[in-house]
Amino acid sequence: MSTQTQTETIVLQSRASHEATPAEHELENEHENEHEILQHSPPVPKWLYFKVLSAALSFFVAGINDGSLGSIIPYVIRTYNIGTDMVAVVYATTFLGWLIAALTNSPITKNLNLGPILTLGASLQVLAHILRVWEPPFPLYCVTFFLASLGQAYNDTHANTFISALPSAHRYLGFIHAMYMAGCLVGPFVATAVASANAEPKWALFYLFPVGVGVLNLVSVAAAFRDRMVRSPVVRGEGGERSALREIRDTLSTPGVWLVSLFFFFFLGAAITASGWMVEYLVVVRNGNVKEMGYIPAGYFGGGFLGRLILAEPTHRLGERRMIFIYAVLCVGLQLVFWLVPNIITEAVAVSLLGFFSGPFFATGISVGTKIFAPEIRSSAIAFVFVLGQIGGSVFPALTGIIAGKVGVQVLQPMLVGLLGAAGVSWLMLPKDVALHRD
Known part of the structure; x- marks a missing residue:
């Protein structure tokens, strides 16, 4: 990424020097300038489309894991005979995984190339799903969420960083994040179908599906990024450690990093809280059938999938700052409909539209x-933003579960309205003096 920026600098400097030459040499200098641009253009990564598809598959796997939890939670509560407050432990271990990833990200990137990091992340996710298949004791089941979140942090964060450095990255980002929502869409269908197939729920057998897709993801990242398995020789030692610490310090001292992170903290807090507790809310508060309500999150994720595909380009062209704020206002309105209209069909439509208009949030946030x-902190900054956002996606669902254990799961609705409103306000706080349409 820094190499690309340096190349852009070289091109701009070349243009500036040619503009200063006498007029009679303009045509000759124009040819030289074109040659300079071509000579210094950033090389297209090897197997570019294979790498993009591999990154998309990584997000699809993560989507299956995250999207299925809301449909599984009612069965987890009844199988382990626990209250909603104990479900907070699942989100707490997820939080721990993302926190450990944040603390270890810089040292890992200094010592491992992209290929091993992606492979490590994919392997941890496969291990987590294998441990879940046999319906383990509840403490071990919670530990699997630590492994899964740690794996997602390494796999998805660095795949995201790779994609964000490509030319016209907003299009690729829209695609890979749409694949995350596709995974979230598929997850509830498969989970609910498996869990409701027998008189005595066999919900844990659902995890055979993410095991299979996870193995495919592991093979995919290992093959696509095989040219990035070995890091070029560098001088290691105290200087390298100081460099890692300096990068962390520079990242954390940049206000823009914290402002972007704040947006993701609230947005992912809202998104994951909604997907995690929606089914239990409809079953308990709206008296819905658990076998039918398990499919409602599919409408939310289906809307998000279409939103990330359809709205990516209009959002970029019409103005990212303006459009994301408009979407946030629409999302708050739709959430109020979900809260105040006690009709399951109306609520299903509202959450589908909520997913659609919130679809561009993630990819646009990363693009901005x-x-x-x-450039020198971009990699670690994106990783930090990604991780802090996922921490919000762990803290708020856990907090919702704890409060629900005392006052009831209806606390979901004011929680979501507050989080979506906070996401919209935090978006307006981003720096304004940035060329947000620069490719």
């Missing part, structure tokens, strides 16, 4: 972040 962050 790459233009705000300085």
Whole structure:
């Protein structure tokens, strides 16, 4: 990423020097300038489309894991005979995984190339799903969420960083994040179908599906990024450690990093809280049938999938700052409909539209972040933003479960309205003096 920026600098400097030459040499200098641009253009990564598809598959796997939890939670509560407050432990271990990833990200990137990091992340996710298949004791089941979140952090964060450095990255980002929503869409269908197939629920057998897709993801990242398995020789030692610490310090001292992270903290807090507790809310508060309500999150994720595909380009062209805020206002309105209209069909439509208009949030946030962050901290900054956002996606669902254990799961609705409103306000706080349409 820094190499690309340096190349852009070389091109701009070349243009500036040619503009200063006498007029009679303009045509000759124009040819030289074109040659300079071509000579210094950033090389297209080897197997580019294979790498993009591999990154998309990584997000699809993560989507299956995250999207299925809301449909599985009612069965987890009844199988392990626990209250909603104990479900908070699942989100707490997820939080721990993302936190450990945040603390270890910089040292890992200094010592491992992209290929091993992606492979490690994919392997941890496969291990987590294998442990779940045999319906383990509840403490071990919670531990699997630590492994899964740690694996997602390494796999998805660095796949995301790779994609964000490509030319016209907003299009690729829209695609890979749409694949995450596709995984979230498929997850509830498969989970609910498996869990409701027998008189005595065999919900844990659902995890055979993410095991299979996870193995495919592991093979995919290992093959697509095989040219990035070995890091070029560098001088290691105290200087390298100081460099890692300096990068962390520079990242954390950049206000833009915290502002972008705040947006993701609230947005993912809302998204994962909604997907995690929606089914239990409809079953308990709206008296819905658990076997039917398990499919309602599919409408939310289906809307998100279409939103990420359809709205990515209009959002980029019409103005990212303006459009994301408009979407946030629409999302708050739709959430109020979900809260105040006690009709399951109306609520299903509202959450589908909520998913559609919130679809561009993630990819657009990452795209804007790459233009705000300085090149030398961009990789660690995106990783930090990604991880802090996922921490919000762990804290708020856990907090919802704890409060629900005392006052009831209806607390979901004011929680979501507050989180979506906070996401919209935090978006307006991003720096304004940045060229948000620079490719």
